[in-house]
Amino acid sequence: MTDEQHDPEGSVETPVVRDRRRIDPETGERRSPDEESVPVVDSAAPAEEGLAAAGTEPEGSDEELAQARAQAAERLDDLKRLQAEYVNYRRRVERDRETVRETAKAEVLSGLLDVLDDIGRAREHGDLTGAFRAVGEALEAAVTKAGLEQYGEVGDEFDPTIHEALMHGYDDEVDVVTCTQILQPGYRVGERIIRAARVAVAEPTEALPAQQDGGDDGGTVVAGEPVEGAEEEK
Template sequence: MTDRPSEFGDGEPVVTDKRRIDPETGQLRETAKAAGGPSPDPAAAQPPRDPSDLIGPSAQEALLTEALAERTADLQRLQAEYVNYKRRVDRDREANRELVIGSVLTELLQTLDDIGRAREAGELEGAFKAVAESVERVTEKLGLVKFGEVGDEFDPRIHEALMHNYSDEVDRPTATLVMQPGYRLGERILRAARVAVSEPTEQLPEAAADNKPEE
């Protein structure tokens, strides 16, 4: 019978103490040493290096410059969006303000007409005169502008022709009588001026010119 070699060689059996607590000191042993394993690699235990450590100073500066340019562009875009938003809000606010004021002033136009007729008739006196002038000052302060005078060139955008004739005394369509003044608020026409319009005689249609009585 052949003797088989011992599993542990020719020496004495090796006993490995795998207890985590040292029975003599009562301290926790290091796992790797207690298990009899190899000591950990110091290089593997180190934290991963920052990628910026792997590139040169010039490359780092280029990356920082690019990042700064991107952040600056973002801030400029945000600022432009805010400015545009503020402009829209201010424009809408002003438009709403003009609509409200225009509605109020439109309701006062008839009162202003009455004041004008009373002034022309010489009836604007005493307390009534003071109140009327106060109303006119308030409407002017709110931006109401009166327009429409005899001699104005007729403009269909701001004039409403209630009467029409031909005259040798004008060289273009002209308002020769203002029946009711017009009013505007800013660029908005609250009411067109209602006028009588005279056109030059040479613009008289041929048939009508033949029937015109000689002077």
């Protein structure tokens, strides 16, 4: 005869077997009335049932697990792609912001170039004195601090990307096209050219074109200036 023994939590029912035999099968002796209803619990049955329940999976669980993993991997890829797009967006915004800042700075500084030219000419003629000198030097210091850099020196190799040649000639003392005179200094902010330096350049004499029709050597040829001896021939 069996009874049901309830778990204290009320979730698991364990069958209880009561041995009501009057003769003990092991000793062969008559049992007392108290021993005739001793409960015998089959502890192996719940364990076996638990193991069976633990090892039993609903049909289709493997397929559902594979689908869940595939969906999780897809969501992870979406998250990584979204994060990469956000990082690229931030970089693009920062780059555009820096470009706008540099452009605005260049526009402001380019408006001061004429003033800087006047200060430079006044210094060359010795007129940069007194209060005017103090103001001029303060302005030059301010634009330098803002990133404006003046360039262009006699003897620099001519670079068409940063120089503008207004005069041209030939010289025995140069090996490459060289700036021989700075007509107007150039200015730049970082890699941005605000104004190209306007210069006079000279090439090596070896590059001088051969004379035609037995003419004289013509001396040094400079754009904008007459060839030597031209007045005498007239």
